Amino acid sequence: MPVDRTSADLIRETEHQRLRALVAAEIELANSLHSDDYQLITPNGQTISKHDYIGGIASGDLFFSMQKPAYDIAVRLFGSAAAVRYQARIEIRFSDQRDSGVFWHTDIYEKRDGRWQAVWSQATRISTRAE
Numbered sequence: 325m326p327v328d329r330t331s332a333d334l335i336r337e338t339e340h341q342r343l344r345a346l347v348a349a350e351i352e353l354a355n356s357l358h359s360d361d362y363q364l365i366t367p368n369g370q371t372i373s374k375h376d377y378i379g380g381i382a383s384g385d386l387f388f389s390m391q392k393p394a395y396d397i398a399v400r401l402f403g404s405a406a407a408v409r410y411q412a413r414i415e416i417r418f419s420d421q422r423d424s425g426v427f428w429h430t431d432i433y434e435k436r437d438g439r440w441q442a443v444w445s446q447a448t449r450i451s452t453r454a455e
Contacts, residue, residue, distance in 0.1 A: 332401060335401075339397055340393075343393070346381060349384075351381065358442050361374070362377070364446070366447060380418070392412060394411040406433045407431070407433075408432075410428075411426055411428055411450065414447075430448075
């Protein structure tokens, strides 16, 4: 399936914008880039709603000091939906814990009311140990 470069580039820029908004705690922007029914699956398998995710950032209970793609963001378009995949280096504080590492990210976007919004995200830690 050929990729519509314009839409793929727009989705990549939207994902970069979403990550910057989360790190900078730009709550209004972060809210607009996540659908109301957004869900995140964390590396340890927990499901977090948009309300809890953005609310945690707004309250300071969840703080990203870094969330940066390590490589190019791959995009697959399917009409009004898109899948996004990339590796990212993350440094995060939540509650009284800290974590950092490199993670695979998979995000699903949907075009709603003429704009792309993240609807699902999943992060998977990349092991640095020899198996």
